[in-house]
Amino acid sequence: MGKKKVAIIGSGIAGSGIAVLLAHSGEYEVDLYEKNGIIGGRFASYEKQGFRLDVGCHMIANCENGTMGEILKIVERPEAVRWRHLSQDGYVFNYKGTEFLYPSQIDRIGFTEEELGRIMQFYGETLSLTEDQYEAYDKISMLEQIEKYIQDDRARTLFGFLSGLYFVVRDEETPVGEWVRCGKEMMANRTTGYPIGGTGAIPEAYARILEEYGGRIHRATPVRRIVVEGGAARGVELKSGAFRACDIVISNAGLKPTVSSLVGREHYGSEFLRQVDAYEYSFCCGALKVALDEPVIEEREMVLYIGTDDLVALEKEVVEGRIPAAMEYLMVPVISSVDPTACPEGRQLLIAGTGAGAPDCTAPGDRDKWRQAYLNGLESAFPGIGEHILWAAYTSPTDIDHLFGEDGNVIGIGQKIGQVGEDRPPIEDPEIRNLYHCSADSGMHGIGGELAADSALRLYRMLVG
Ligand SMILES: Cc1cc2nc3c(=O)[nH]c(=O)nc-3n(C[C@H](O)[C@H](O)[C@H](O)COP(=O)(O)OP(=O)(O)OC[C@H]3O[C@@H](n4cnc5c(N)ncnc54)[C@H](O)[C@@H]3O)c2cc1C
Incomplete structure (x- = not known):
């Protein structure tokens, strides 16, 4: 029997992950369509003035021992990504100026x-x-x-x-x-860390191995719709108008955009549409990528900064789209301390990321105010750092939304009460045959990218066994 043809829409961690797993199985002929020029979705990396930046993601919960590492093991290439783990002393909280290790030094505050x-x-x-x-x-x-x-x-x-x-x-x-x-x-x-070469090194490794197994990657090739006939997915129609027939379609574009835009709501019953509409995303997040003229933060790989006792009030302000004077709660991975290849020698690269208002809260001109709020938060965490900044590039939820959709949220459909375990969105589409959802939205467990990779592993086991 010949191989089954599969069209995969999107090259995020889940999309590129399921693509390499299916190609490696020998049972599938894989075509991967990615609307952007770069591979990896929210995990992609790119260059700016000699510094290597990640679009969004900065730390991986379990590296080789998590779901992303498991995909590499299944395709027999565990060495295709090299990981650096956070050292025990390099990962600290900074609570209003007091540093402590979590949880052993909580008493310090x-x-x-x-x-x-x-x-x-x-x-x-x-x-x-x-x-x-x-x-x-x-x-x-x-x-x-x-x-x-x-x-x-x-x-x-x-x-x-x-x-x-x-x-x-x-x-x-x-x-x-x-x-x-x-x-x-x-x-x-105890293997929280970062891949050498940036988060993009993971989907890029999947893509490389996919091609070695004969899979085809179509970059800058948006899929316009999933063609459904007689209640089954028959193939994909590209933005160019070309039709590509296949046996199964896997969408990494996210549940809501897949149902509403790629398939079309007319193909679904009202009960499932109600369920899909009711799912809520995780929050959005802004990320300030900061190039420093010298290593300012010594012996630290990740600092979790909390500059306020009233996180609830600050979060509320931010989520409602009001721009605070300073973002006084920040996750600050010092990327170049974990991976020195991230910037030129003698410089330092860090990220200051935290929850931010949703894209539609950002009126023109607000972008600079958000950026300044991140800079002010960083200055209160590391006084004097401002004097060493070569440049600081702000990635807003609006940027994430324009690039990857899903309202620019960070994770996908959020792991909130009522949306975990059996209540996660389905992998196998309940109403359209031959259509599968594979993204963080339909992952069962895990943090961020590992939730997305979990979805790829579950789908792989469903299709290949
Ligand atoms: C700022 C930020 C910080 C984060 N920090 C972390 C972190 O520290 N650790 C962590 O593990 N996770 C982190 N995450 C979360 C993590 O990045 C995501 O959960 C994960 O990458 C989602 O992967 P995915 O495969 O589900 O989807 P995505 O990465 O969203 O990929 C979907 C892909 O589908 C493509 N696509 C969509 N529609 C089409 C179409 N019509 N045709 C063709 N292609 C299409 C998109 O371009 C995209 O490439 C962060 C995310 C952000 C935004």
């Missing part, structure tokens, strides 16, 4: 013995949950869980920040089960 005892009890008991308890705890929010032990702004800020860091959703929406599952996995592996 002024909790009393009694408060500390309750925080440790929360932490210990929550992380002791077992797999059979996750589903029940997925109905409880992290905020609710913390408040069973302690009601304190600093504790809420600290753990709320971690909900944002993992899932880019608020603590009152973060399911405890998913938080514990991901947290435990990271603690067991």
